[in-house]
Amino acid sequence: MLERTPMNASAKPHRAADHSRQGRSGQPLHEGQNRFVSIWGEMGSSWGIPRTMAEVHALLYIVGQPLNTDQIMERLSISRGSASMSLKSLHDWGLISRVHKRGDRKEYYRAEQDVWQVFRIITRERKRREIDPVLMALHDCRDLTGPRRPQDAGDEQVESHNERLDRMIEFIELIDSLADQFVSPAGKGLQLAVGLLGKAV
Amino acid sequence: MLERTPMNASAKPHRAADHSRQGRSGQPLHEGQNRFVSIWGEMGSSWGIPRTMAEVHALLYIVGQPLNTDQIMERLSISRGSASMSLKSLHDWGLISRVHKRGDRKEYYRAEQDVWQVFRIITRERKRREIDPVLMALHDCRDLTGPRRPQDAGDEQVESHNERLDRMIEFIELIDSLADQFVSPAGKGLQLAVGLLGKAV
DNA sequence: ACCCTGTTTCAAATATTTTTGAAACAACTA
DNA sequence: TAGTTGTTTCAAAAATATTTGAAACAGGGT
Numbered sequence: 001m002l003e004r005t006p007m008n009a010s011a012k013p014h015r016a017a018d019h020s021r022q023g024r025s026g027q028p029l030h031e032g033q034n035r036f037v038s039i040w041g042e043m044g045s046s047w048g049i050p051r052t053m054a055e056v057h058a059l060l061y062i063v064g065q066p067l068n069t070d071q072i073m074e075r076l077s078i079s080r081g082s083a084s085m086s087l088k089s090l091h092d093w094g095l096i097s098r099v100h101k102r103g104d105r106k107e108y109y110r111a112e113q114d115v116w117q118v119f120r121i122i123t124r125e126r127k128r129r130e131i132d133p134v135l136m137a138l139h140d141c142r143d144l145t146g147p148r149r150p151q152d153a154g155d156e157q158v159e160s161h162n163e164r165l166d167r168m169i170e171f172i173e174l175i176d177s178l179a180d181q182f183v184s185p186a187g188k189g190l191q192l193a194v195g196l197l198g199k200a201v
Numbered sequence: 202m203l204e205r206t207p208m209n210a211s212a213k214p215h216r217a218a219d220h221s222r223q224g225r226s227g228q229p230l231h232e233g234q235n236r237f238v239s240i241w242g243e244m245g246s247s248w249g250i251p252r253t254m255a256e257v258h259a260l261l262y263i264v265g266q267p268l269n270t271d272q273i274m275e276r277l278s279i280s281r282g283s284a285s286m287s288l289k290s291l292h293d294w295g296l297i298s299r300v301h302k303r304g305d306r307k308e309y310y311r312a313e314q315d316v317w318q319v320f321r322i323i324t325r326e327r328k329r330r331e332i333d334p335v336l337m338a339l340h341d342c343r344d345l346t347g348p349r350r351p352q353d354a355g356d357e358q359v360e361s362h363n364e365r366l367d368r369m370i371e372f373i374e375l376i377d378s379l380a381d382q383f384v385s386p387a388g389k390g391l392q393l394a395v396g397l398l399g400k401a402v
Numbered sequence: 403a404c405c406c407t408g409t410t411t412c413a414a415a416t417a418t419t420t421t422t423g424a425a426a427c428a429a430c431t432a
Numbered sequence: 433t434a435g436t437t438g439t440t441t442c443a444a445a446a447a448t449a450t451t452t453g454a455a456a457c458a459g460g461g462t
Contacts, residue, residue: 028345029359035342036366043335048249050450061369064361069409079452084410105407105460113365115372134244141236144229158230160265164314165237168262171316251420270439280422285440306430306438 036062037076052078053086057095057111061118066099066108094121124183131176138169237263238277253279254287258296261312262319267300269307295322325384332377339370 037058044054055076060067067075073083087109090096095118099108112118142165145158238259245255256277261268268276274284288310291297296319300309313319343366346359 028347029362032342032345032362032366035345036339039335039338039342042338043331046249046331048247052451062362062365064365080409081411081453082451085451088410107409115368119372119376130244130247134240137240137243138237141233141240144233144236146229161230161233161263164263164265165233167316171320175320253421281439282423282441283421286421289440308439 033059033062050086050089052076052082053089056083056086057090060090060096060109060111061113064113066101066110068104068106068108070106072109093125120183123179127176127179127183131172131179135169135172135176138165138172141165142169234260234263251287251290253277253283254290257284257287258291258312261291261297261310262314265314267302267309267311269305269309271307273310294326321384324380328377328380328384332373332380336370336373336377339366339373342366343370 037055040058040061041051041055044057045051055078056072059072059075069080069083069087072078072087073080076083078086087096090111091098091109094112096109096111099110101108112121142162145162145165238256241259241262242252242256245258246252256279257273260273260276270281270284270288273279273288274281277284279287288297291312292299292310295313297310297312300311302309313322343363346363346366
């Protein structure tokens with residue numbers, strides 16, 4: 001969450017060298033890309049996404065062009081294994097796609113460029129992996145203190161417990177269905193809401 | 202993020218004993234509370250909140266009554282230091298408040314009971330600590346490749362880089378202002394949006 | 403089949419985060 | 433002031449998460 005001192009900064013084999021080279025006027029661009037990568041990595045890690053995975057995604061997004069594993073390793077100074085794992089996760093999420101170049105055996109990867117789509121994907125995954133299971137667990141939990149069981153009728157403690165649980169479940173279900181709207185193929189949900197909200201408040 | 206095997210499960214001094222006692226009909230309630238605490242702790246840790254802090258919050262929310270440090274330690278089998286730190290964080294966030302009981306030197310803590318308010322507070326804090334700094338950093342980053350600098354005019358690379366950056370910044374600013382609406386004292390923002398959305402889609 | 407190039411896997415190494423517990427502190431009381 | 437009770441702090445210990453790197457694998461060529 002804080003600094004970014006590489007685990008192993010020495011220039012060993014298997015690791016890409018760092019680049020103190022490059023002296024054209026492409027410098028501010030390059031520096032801008034690096035900055036973006038750092039910001040995104042930092043942000044990712046504070047939202048529970050491994051920093052390196054976020055950095056790989058940031059690099060592919062900001063470069064705009066497909067890159068291969070070696071280019072990513074070199075640019076980010078990360079190991080082959082780490083690059084491979086990050087790319088796999090990003091691909092599983094649907095945030096990047098594989099690209100083949102004719103006459104090149106290497107795989108290239110391109111990031112989704114539509115920002116709305118990027119956040120739709122992230123929302124979809126987090127909902128699926130984090131919100132939905134919680135909701136299921138909360139319903140199980142609610143079942144423990146029963147659907148207004150006779151013997152509890154009048155048990156003030158149980159009743160207020162159930163009320164608290166119900167309020168929480170209801171709220172999370174609301175968020176959940178909002179996320180559904182945003183994620184849905186129609187997908188204009190949030191944009192619409194924003195428009196309406198802008199006028200209404 | 203996964204299991205929940207206590208760091209130190211042995212019954213040493215300074216640690217609250219675990220309770221295999223309790224045999225009244227208050228059992229399902231007690232079990233329901235425990236379940237809720239686990240779910241919330243799990244959820245918190247997948248959202249970047251220390252598990253224990255989330256568990257303390259969950260306990261105070263679901264119990265509904267103010268509890269003191271020793272009761273929390275015992276119920277959650279955590280150390281005094283951990284309890285104190287979690288309570289401090291929760292208090293800093295504004296999710297719990299201190300309560301004094303006459304004739305008792307101990308501090309008691311009560312959780313905010315309004316679910317909407319709870320999520321408004323969480324939104325406010327995350328926005329302040331995570332979104333706003335990112336936005337500032339992104340603007341700095343954007344400045345590196347300048348405000349349509351003359352020498353870059355026609356540099357296709359720089360121009361498309363700036364476009365990508367601008368799209369991202371614009372999106373995050375949108376989210377940021379949505380969060381503002383939700384957090385705002387008027388505070389009916391999201392409820393309103395939900396209503397409108399429900400009808401409009 | 404063997405060699406070459408590129409990719410994936412996964413146990414071990416490393417880094418990061420969280421928790422503990424004992425000491426320092428604070429606020430009363432006698 | 434010394435004693436008592438409750439709270440906070442923080443360095444060290446423990447737990448968790450991430451990264452590495454070498455070996456296994458995959459798919460062409462030849």
